[in-house]
Amino acid sequence: MSSSEDEDHLPSRILVLYASETGNAQDIAERTGREIRRKGGRCLVQSMVEFDIHELPHTPLLILVNSTHGRGQPPPDMVALWSALLRSGLPSDILEDVNFAIYGLGDSSYEKFCYAAKILARRMISLGAHLLTVPAAAAAAIGNGTNGSHATLDEQLERKLIIDEPENDDTEFGKTACLAWGDERAPEGGDDVLEPGWVWTRLARNKRVTDEGWFQDVREIHLQLEQALEVHLLVEATDIGGGDTGVPGDEQARRGGGSGVYDPAAGSRILRDHVDVRQPPRKSFFEWMARFTTSELEKERLEEFLADPVDQDSDESYSRGTATATTEAVLDSFFRKREIQLLVGLVEYKTNLKIKRKGLLSSWLQCLPEGYRIPTKLDAPTLFLPPPNANVPVILVGPGTGVAPMRAFAEERIRQGQGKNTVIYFGCRSKMHDFYYADEWDAMRKAGVTVRIAFSRDQDEKLYVQDLIKEDAKMIKEWIHDRKGNIYISGSSNAMPKQVRSAVAWSISDESGEGDISREEADRYVEDMFMSGTRGGEESW
Numbered sequence: 055m056s057s058s059e060d061e062d063h064l065p066s067r068i069l070v071l072y073a074s075e076t077g078n079a080q081d082i083a084e085r086t087g088r089e090i091r092r093k094g095g096r097c098l099v100q101s102m103v104e105f106d107i108h109e110l111p112h113t114p115l116l117i118l119v120n121s122t123h124g125r126g127q128p129p130p131d132m133v134a135l136w137s138a139l140l141r142s143g144l145p146s147d148i149l150e151d152v153n154f155a156i157y158g159l160g161d162s163s164y165e166k167f168c169y170a171a172k173i174l175a176r177r178m179i180s181l182g183a184h185l186l187t188v189p190a191a192a193a194a195a196i197g198n199g200t201n202g203s204h205a206t207l208d209e210q211l212e213r214k215l216i217i218d219e220p221e222n223d224d225t226e227f228g229k230t231a232c233l234a235w236g237d238e239r240a241p242e243g244g245d246d247v248l249e250p251g252w253v254w255t256r257l258a259r260n261k262r263v264t265d266e267g268w269f270q271d272v273r274e275i276h277l278q279l280e281q282a283l284e285v286h287l288l289v290e291a292t293d294i295g296g297g298d299t300g301v302p303g304d305e306q307a308r309r310g311g312g313s314g315v316y317d318p319a320a321g322s323r324i325l326r327d328h329v330d331v332r333q334p335p336r337k338s339f340f341e342w343m344a345r346f347t348t349s350e351l352e353k354e355r356l357e358e359f360l361a362d363p364v365d366q367d368s369d370e371s372y373s374r375g376t377a378t379a380t381t382e383a384v385l386d387s388f389f390r391k392r393e394i395q396l397l398v399g400l401v402e403y404k405t406n407l408k409i410k411r412k413g414l415l416s417s418w419l420q421c422l423p424e425g426y427r428i429p430t431k432l433d434a435p436t437l438f439l440p441p442p443n444a445n446v447p448v449i450l451v452g453p454g455t456g457v458a459p460m461r462a463f464a465e466e467r468i469r470q471g472q473g474k475n476t477v478i479y480f481g482c483r484s485k486m487h488d489f490y491y492a493d494e495w496d497a498m499r500k501a502g503v504t505v506r507i508a509f510s511r512d513q514d515e516k517l518y519v520q521d522l523i524k525e526d527a528k529m530i531k532e533w534i535h536d537r538k539g540n541i542y543i544s545g546s547s548n549a550m551p552k553q554v555r556s557a558v559a560w561s562i563s564d565e566s567g568e569g570d571i572s573r574e575e576a577d578r579y580v581e582d583m584f585m586s587g588t589r590g591g592e593e594s595w
């Protein structure tokens with residue numbers, strides 16, 4: 055395509071292909087499609103994952119809409135198309151009949167801003183496709199020529215990536231959300247049916263953990279998995295009474311406890327709220343069962359099982375025994391209940407036009423009363439996993455609310471007996487105002503974890519996590535370079551991750567006096583670690 059006259063003869067049927075992770079790109083694609091149709095154009099809007107890749111060379115007019123996620127990664131729905139475009143041996147003119155525009159969604163606070171759209175556009179061009187502006191492509195579809203003027207491809211790419219800031223003209227949105235949800239009573243025994251994969255959780259804590267006067271409202275949110283049914287069954291099988299399981303008609307539960315001074319209702323409340331009755335019980339549970347069972351046969355089988363648990367049937371068949379155990383026995387036998395703990399900063403900001411905006415999820419959570427039931431879906435983690443080999447040293451960097459997953463990692467490391475092989479860097483502005491989990495750090499230190507905390511504004515000179523990393527250059531060099539340790543970073547997507555990487559590279563290089571490699575080599579070393587995402591102890595190390 056070399057002149058604007060050629061563009062005027064572009065065909066008028068347009069395909070809009072989108073790849074979206076959280077729905078914004080899909081929304082833009084559908085809006086674009088509606089607009090083209092409204093103006094008389096013919097248009098098909100389709101997800102990239104549904105698109106037959108063989109059709110691409112025969113698609114004369116195309117708008118691509120896609121976002122960027124992860125560390126500059128495309129949404130999953132773009133992966134098949136992207137892999138097909140990367141296939142080696144494709145003729146460099148295979149897309150010469152394709153005219154396309156691209157609408158990249160991204161957030162400029164990420165290092166790899168709109169990366170997925172940029173690489174997609176470049177690859178399409180390298181295979182012969184012709185880049186248009188979105189208005190030019192739309193105009194071609196509705197028969198108005200293209201409105202487009204030509205520039206070099208590089209210039210076009212820069213100019214034609216439309217960077218999304220989703221529209222939201224409802225300045226009172228956060229407030230409205232609060233009223234709508236906050237006033238609702240937690241449904242008690244209401245419609246319990248959830249889609250497969252979803253569970254009910256109960257909001258057990260919604261506590262502001264920053265000072266009232268502090269500029270940011272940060273909440274500790276605890277969500278407990280509901281287990282009314284399991285509690286009911288356990289109440290029936292044991293001495294723990296009470297009618298407070300949330301299950302109607304549990305007469306059995308009302309028959310009282312057998313262990314002295316005891317509030318039966320409290321018993322089932324404890325089961326419901328404080329222990330995880332879904333976990334396989336500990337060995338002590340079976341010991342108690344053996345002691346309290348009224349059946350000789352069962353006692354014998356339990357004792358056999360305890361002597362050689364490996365050789366026996368599943369634990370489960372024994373936990374369905376007929377023994378009536380005491381409250382203490384049962385409570386002692388289960389682990390403390392697992393819950394999901396979050397640290398949520400209320401998102402509040404002003405746009406360039408000084409319009410106030412609030413984050414949808416954080417402002418909703420902020421308003422919920424404790425006890426509220428929330429349908430919850432738990433997905434397995436994909437990016438953040440501890441090293442498969444627990445002996446690998448682990449460096450955790452989590453300034454601000456980014457500390458929440460790092461705290462969980464540190465706890466897990468302690469459970470694995472690897473406290474001593476773990477360091478956590480936490481940063482906040484002030485000991486007085488936003489020092490999260492202040493009462494936990496000493497215990498973590500006692501368990502062997504090295505805890506390093508940077509209060510950035512409590513002294514004249516600002517101090518950040520990256521400064522502490524440099525102070526610890528000797529250890530960083532040894533753990534990262536010599537022992538092939540792992541680093542995990544969580545928190546702001548702005549300058550922090552880059553500065554942490556730079557501090558690590560400095561520490562392991564000869565610039566710090568600790569390393570033997572040059573700064574350039576160290577930068578490459580750290581970059582490779584982050585790009586590969588390799589976890590220490592895996593084969594590629």
Ligand SMILES: Cc1cc2nc3c(=O)[nH]c(=O)nc-3n(C[C@H](O)[C@H](O)[C@H](O)COP(=O)(O)O)c2cc1C
Binds near residue numbers: 075077125161218
């Ligand atoms: C976990 C996460 C990672 C992201 N990473 C990037 C990124 O690396 N680069 C970027 O430009 N935008 C990034 N974004 C911003 C998204 O591209 C942006 O929110 C977009 O509107 C999402 O569109 P979608 O709903 O169609 O997926 C990220 C967003 C999230 C939630």
